[in-house]
Amino acid sequence: METTAAAVARPSRDAWTSHLRSHGRRVTKQRLAVLDAVDAVPHATAEDTVRQVRSVLPNISVQSVYVVLADLTSIGMVSKLEPPGSPARYEIRTGDNHHHVYCISCGSIQDVPCAVGHAPCLTPSEDHGFQLLSAEVVFRGICPRCQNGGAAAVP
Template sequence: MSSTVPDTERAAREARWAESLRGHGRRVTRQRLAVLEAVEHAPHAVAEDVVDAVRAELPDITVQSVYVVLSDLTESGLLRRIEVPQSPARYETRVADNHHHAVCSSCGRIEDVDCAVGHAPCLTPSDTHGMTIQVADVLYQGICADCRTAAQAAD
């Protein structure tokens, strides 16, 4: 029975992703489902990690195909591309809100940070320059607790 639970959970996720793909005007393909599964399983993954995860399921898929799917899913709003300084782009499936990210400048760990206000945009600029602001993207940088502990132990 326990071996069917992961299959049942995966089938439920695939059904949810299939519905989302159709809702965004996209065909449901094994490649798209595999990329969505890989990114959901490893939030904040770089494209190379997504390629590795997808190839575990679809060994013949090309690197270029994974990049095309990542781009398409980002453009359609099913994935979010995160730009982190001195790091390749990262991807996540958490797209339904305007959350932010905290990045450890020592180890590179990334954590989600919910909006302080709770709705988009959660920051109000002093001057919008005539724009209707829809998203505020904040990147917090610091040292995570693990790196801080390790540094203190080394001292």
Template sequence: MTTDPAVLLRGAGLRSTAPRRAVLQALLTRPHSTATDLSQAVGGQLSSQTIYNALDDLTGSGLVRRIEPAGSPTRYETRVGDNHHHVVCRSCGAVADVDCAVGVAPCLTPGAAPGFARIDEAELTWWGTCTDCALKQR
């Protein structure tokens, strides 16, 4: 699979603009980035509004996934479509991917889902302490 932002953008039906390429390239190398992280990654070359516009386009096209851990800034990643989950450090806010442990999506079965004909995805966030923070707390 290619990691060329221009090819990915065109494949998703988006125009390959410089801001979209810059944001997508930053996300390819920095998963779980916030908009602020992305601004720093592109050297402050893009306005906040331009970054948010690019993120909206990228998430709308399915190239990028938005994750919103409670009490944490919205984060973005390019790992999409595989129904993985996340673990967040309560101390420093670090985020890591957690692969689905059982079967295929949604890999979790809700107890009840009245009014829904089909459930195709689960989004789960685990909370804990990362190794670095655990070592610092000793």
């Protein structure tokens, strides 16, 4: 079975700067702080990201972080994952056709390489004439820690 690469290259500040400018965005301390926060804590919620950013920019508003996250998502610098029954999560890992496994008990999320290795890695029975670009998969299950009684079940 072919899979996507296991090792994921971390983006550099130069790459972030170039990507922002190529999409007509200014390189601001707020944007860089949000990128750093999402890079440091993959699959973090927006609230987690606010806390992380405030460790560097204590006066940034919650609304500013949400606006930056939405903008970075719209230009493909950040991916937004919306697990069932959970707030949206964000990650810096984009464009590599990976998926996620989500623990329905504790909410932990892990990346899962695509089994096919190219987008889209699922083929629908009918595409209705669309040019398919990607498929999002969230595997739901119970993580090893929860299986061993390490976390309380989600109601």
